[in-house]
Amino acid sequence: MPLAILALAVSAFGIGTTEFVMMGLLPDVAHNLGTSVPTAGYLVSAYALGVVVGAPLLTALGARIPRKRMLLLLMGLFTVGNLASALAPGYATLLAGRFLAGLPHGAFFGVGAVVASRLVAEDRRARAVAAMFLGLTVANIVGVPAATLLGQHLGWRATFVVVSVIGLLALGALAALVPHLPAEEHTGITHELRALREPQVLLGLLTAVFGFAGVFAVYSYLASMMTEVTGFAESSVTLLLALFGIGMTLGALAAGPLTDRALRPTLYGSLAALAVVLVGFHYAAGSKVAAPIAVVVLGAVGFLTTTPLQMLVMNKARRAPTLASASNHSAFNLANAGGAWLGGAAIAAGWGWTSPALVGSVLAVVGLAIAVTAGVLDRRAPQTASAVVATSTRKAHEGVAAE
Structure with a gap:
């Protein structure tokens, strides 16, 4: 590098x-x-x-x-x-x-x-x-x-x-x-905004908002979960947060090669894994052995989503990728705020300290559904364009034949 x-x-x-x-x-x-x-x-x-x-x-x-x-x-x-x-x-x-x-x-x-x-x-x-x-x-x-x-x-x-x-x-x-x-050539506010309005870019940003909100629904209350549910002392929280960072690093190391090889499958797989891991986290939080492992795994699968999401919006806004790339981080911070709010609402409703993990799992599933929908639409778009070209060509041949 x-x-x-x-x-x-x-x-x-x-x-x-x-x-x-x-x-x-x-x-x-x-x-x-x-x-x-x-x-x-x-x-x-x-x-x-x-x-x-x-x-x-x-x-x-x-x-x-x-x-x-x-x-x-x-x-x-x-x-x-x-x-x-x-x-x-x-x-x-x-x-x-x-x-x-x-x-x-x-x-x-x-x-x-x-x-x-x-x-x-x-x-x-x-x-x-x-x-x-x-x-x-x-x-x-x-x-x-x-x-x-x-x-x-x-x-x-x-x-x-x-x-x-x-x-x-x-x-x-x-x-x-x-x-x-x-x-970038032909850049300017108008050009960047036009690229940002591309449906695939908007769907990518929406995927980031919902998918990554699942991570922050748990991360925002991780310290309380580990002390109130798992039974760790407050002095252990710094170490547990560092474990989450280790997981993030492992996820980042895996995300690059996987995304270069297959972007959308990496995105689908990471969001699906995130939904499953969040459900598992809900149950693992009760064990001093399983909880630290779950913290590392959650950090890994959570951060595994970031690189494919970043590359997706950059690829779909290829002629003006900078604003789309930056807006992805606005989406991540909206996910931060939204995930924390929904996780807190679940705790306030009396569903328990680990309920944000289940809320996060639902958010990850919503993010996965948006990502899959975007993928289906993306595959159909070239086919539709090809069909239009084929129809135009056929009509042109028919016109020649009629003459």
Whole structure:
């Protein structure tokens, strides 16, 4: 793999660390700023909202900017957002800093995925994109636990200072290793939006919203499940979250080669496996032996869906793939918010701490149904076009014969 992909992975590591670390720092932030933990929880939502808003907006505005310069601008904005979070004097300014840090997230991964795919041969494009995403998964194994531990001992502000330093290192790596690539030909806001309206792109984004919501329905309440149901001590939660990150990494490593070989079958298989694993998770959560294994497997099959979904929308918006690629990360964050809300609703309804796993399984099945429907429509489209051509040719021959 080109060294430029390493620079993208380092950037993804920083982004992944700041995205997930707030969940472990909420009690410390709430105590320091004199607010409640539920109110501090809006800091997680502020970041996700920044991703949803920033992914299409910044990508569209930067459609004509050369790719390397765009990556540097986005990583610069990410670094400023984290530095603003570290220096925030109060809750409102920290909320604004989190929103600012989230703005470049989706756009960076969208542009980065397109750049990674252009640096390798056609038959290795998915592996290149998956390699970039490895930075995100490694963040959950190393970055998030280490940053959480740092924040608990030196204060939560120290965490965002360190993430800002990672951002600066990523800027240096991007500047040194990523080659200059022009923006895609014929790009512009109108052209990108036209590509985003393609039915297959929209169905791919819808698949991401429902399919990946199943993962977040469980992940959002994983700590509570492991302590309330499985019986692990709170001190074990960091290790269990790291196990989830190990599963994500295994899923990312498998996703690249599988997607390069057979995109839609990989997507169908991963969503079907996710639905089954989520049902199994519901029962495995009661065992201290089975639960950690289930956490790893859930991370693996959950992240196995991301690369085929990313490649699908990029392929179907081939003439203007950047906005579609970035919008996929908006879809993932909508899945995050929707899955967490539905999982919480199930718990509030009295269905039990593990009920989000069953809710997630239903969401994965819905995602699979959308993906299969999209595949059927995609197969029929060329046949329909061929039929039109054949009919036109036949009529032309008949016209000649009649003359």
